[in-house]
Amino acid sequence: MKPSILVFLIFTAFEVCAQQTLEYYIRAARENSPLINDQINLSKANLLEKDRLKAFYTKPQIGVTANYLFSPIISKDNNKTSFIPNAENANNYLGYDLAYSNGGQYQAMLNVTQPLFNGERYKVAAEQLDVNSQINENNVKLSEHDIEKMVTDQFILCLQDSKQISFAEQMVKLLTDQREILKKLIENSIYKQSDLSLLNIEYQNFQSQLTTFKANYQRDLMELNIMCGIKDSSVVQLQDPNLTLNANVSDSKFLEKYRLDSLNLVAQQKIFELKYKPQLNVFANAGLNAVYAPTIPSRFGLSAGLSFTYNFFDGNQKAINRSKTEVLEKSVSFYKSIFTKQNTVRKSKILTELQSYTDRISIVEQQLKEYDLLLNSYKKEILSGQLSIINYTMVLKNMATLQRDYTLLFSQQQVLINAYNYWNW
Numbered sequence: 001m002k003p004s005i006l007v008f009l010i011f012t013a014f015e016v017c018a019q020q021t022l023e024y025y026i027r028a029a030r031e032n033s034p035l036i037n038d039q040i041n042l043s044k045a046n047l048l049e050k051d052r053l054k055a056f057y058t059k060p061q062i063g064v065t066a067n068y069l070f071s072p073i074i075s076k077d078n079n080k081t082s083f084i085p086n087a088e089n090a091n092n093y094l095g096y097d098l099a100y101s102n103g104g105q106y107q108a109m110l111n112v113t114q115p116l117f118n119g120e121r122y123k124v125a126a127e128q129l130d131v132n133s134q135i136n137e138n139n140v141k142l143s144e145h146d147i148e149k150m151v152t153d154q155f156i157l158c159l160q161d162s163k164q165i166s167f168a169e170q171m172v173k174l175l176t177d178q179r180e181i182l183k184k185l186i187e188n189s190i191y192k193q194s195d196l197s198l199l200n201i202e203y204q205n206f207q208s209q210l211t212t213f214k215a216n217y218q219r220d221l222m223e224l225n226i227m228c229g230i231k232d233s234s235v236v237q238l239q240d241p242n243l244t245l246n247a248n249v250s251d252s253k254f255l256e257k258y259r260l261d262s263l264n265l266v267a268q269q270k271i272f273e274l275k276y277k278p279q280l281n282v283f284a285n286a287g288l289n290a291v292y293a294p295t296i297p298s299r300f301g302l303s304a305g306l307s308f309t310y311n312f313f314d315g316n317q318k319a320i321n322r323s324k325t326e327v328l329e330k331s332v333s334f335y336k337s338i339f340t341k342q343n344t345v346r347k348s349k350i351l352t353e354l355q356s357y358t359d360r361i362s363i364v365e366q367q368l369k370e371y372d373l374l375l376n377s378y379k380k381e382i383l384s385g386q387l388s389i390i391n392y393t394m395v396l397k398n399m400a401t402l403q404r405d406y407t408l409l410f411s412q413q414q415v416l417i418n419a420y421n422y423w424n425w
Helices: 005-019 024-030 034-058 119-187 193-228 255-277 293-298 317-383 389-423
Strands: 061-070 071-074 081-085 104-116 280-292 300-311
Touching: 005 293, 024 119, 024 193, 034 119, 104 119, 119 193, 119 255, 119 317, 119 389, 255 317, 280 293, 317 389
Parallel strands: none
Antiparallel strands: 061 104, 071 081, 104 280, 280 300
């Protein structure tokens, strides 16, 4: 055998036999989620913003300013009109008032401004960033939880297709065997050719169903790969996840969102009230500051001082904003209360539905066992020519319908378990 053919067969066998678990798809979906990646990057950005605010509130601001003002005049002193680019003294002239321009301006200064007693301001600003980081981290958990539910639902749909394929393959194999047996019985004149034709029709029906189920499986599997960001178009087998109900939780993680929303409102109020705190800065500059070009060499110097700002009245905006924050906090509290009530009823509803599906699945499983016993009995009757092929095909149709119902019931049961585990978190 050529090496290239051997490699092809190995990879073909791998694609057909490879199996993937639910955990594999959930992990891939988390790693490839743009929303989770965005929230993680926002948390990192908050840490950098925290460093920036520390520098803004506590570190000195150092910079350079440079200005040049050219303000010439046309002098008419002494009954003589002349153009003066930089006037020191003039009485009768055209141009900007010398009291405004001094004839020009030359500045080149190094400026330093140092905020004082700003530790409290930074602490308040950092507190809001910490809350934002907690919100981002909680959003990551919520997104991961949402992804787990969506991927599991799609995984169950794929398993439903897979189980239908498995049953259809069993029926095709059964009919294939029965056709061979029937051919021999026809040769011995126990059955007629029309009986074989009837069996062939049922065989083709199940072949058609098998083709449809395989197409559905490939479609739903590709949708699962798209959902998880997996670049793969091969057909793989899926392992049954065997979902079970999680133990009931007393503190729902969904409520963390409302706690953080409330903290964020408080932090925003504190940020708003920062402008009502007194602000003291010390500043200094050094360099050139001249208004007359010939005196520039003598106009290098320095200056220093304090600046103080305090807002004590702005139309009661502080009190109004506090009232606004209190109203918004009540809204958050109301949302939390409603969610708690709804979630309790929602989980109870799902459990009731689950019990119904469990009971129905138990009944169908017993019926399928009876069908297995009946088919085994029919095999013997066919060999002895005692069974009508019409009755045999009717039993196969009824069994196929029951098997389809069982698959749908089982899938819906798994979806309900997944829904309960989602809300019971």
